[in-house]
Amino acid sequence: MNEHSFAVLDKGFVRLDAYMADDLSVVNSARVSFAKFSTELGDAERGLIRFLMKNRHGTPFEHNSFRFHVKCPIFVAREWMRHRIGSYNEWSGRYSKLEAEFYIPREMRTQVGKPGHYKFEPLESQIDNQLAYDSMLASCEHAFETYEYLLSIDVAKEVARMVLPVNTYTQFIWTANLRSIMNFLSLRNAEDAMFEIREYAKVVEALVTEMMPVSMQAFVENNRIAP
Ligand SMILES: Cc1cc2nc3c(=O)[nH]c(=O)nc-3n(C[C@H](O)[C@H](O)[C@H](O)COP(=O)(O)OP(=O)(O)OC[C@H]3O[C@@H](n4cnc5c(N)ncnc54)[C@H](O)[C@@H]3O)c2cc1C
Secondary structure: OOOOEEEEOOOEEEEEEEEEOOHHHHHHHHHHHHOOOOOOOOHHHHHHHHHHHHOOOOHHHHOOEEEEEEEEEHHHHHHHOOOOOOEEEEOOOOOOOOOOOEOOOOOOEEEEOOOOOOEEEEOOOHHHHHHHHHHHHHHHHHHHHHHHHHHHOOOOHHHHHHHOOOOEEEEEEEEEOHHHHHHHHHHHOOOOOOHHHHHHHHHHHHHHHHHOHHHHHHHHHOOOOOO
């Protein structure tokens, strides 16, 4: 893992593959309205970014680009790819054999409360926790054995993969601008987001904050509402 690459969950990662991003691009995208251009980020520029965020002038936050390489369980990728404003390419289980890599939470959780107000708490019994872990592991191992068996008798990859569980690791490339990423973070680095996608969203947030700190500070001060 390098300075822009972080391990997530047991076998996943988020890596910032490339970026074209700085806070001045926000300022200048707004100032072009008056045919003005800034070359330095001073107090006036910081104030303008806060103003744009607060008043939901969203388009100046679109003139940047972040390209991430992500390795995560399929169920996380499925939630992630609901975020349509961006571009995706994913590892193909039709064209190449998938690795026998799957995610099993070490701490099982239970769901309490009513729909819309669920809380997730650790399973009380350590014994049940271990039994749940063991049965998930056995089930995943069995699924991958079946996958191997199907491939060994020449069943096509696109068919054999149908037995694999949604906790199988996948990889994808995601390119998006900060406006869309703030919307993603607002929803996925939030208390009611699923624990696993939130772990990824935290890393995404740290990486975009490093590149566009003033914009991200304004986002946080604006109650994490994307403009
Ligand atoms: C806690 C949580 C629970 C969820 N539960 C469910 C669930 O039970 N079932 C389910 O199906 N989904 C569920 N979702 C997914 C959710 O409905 C969204 O699909 C997902 O969060 C992507 O958000 P988005 O549409 O704002 O993002 P993007 O697709 O990236 O869109 C960004 C913004 O662009 C605009 N936009 C994009 N496309 C359109 C469009 N077609 N028309 C108008 N405006 C558009 C909107 O302003 C949108 O906010 C859940 C999400 C969360 C965070």
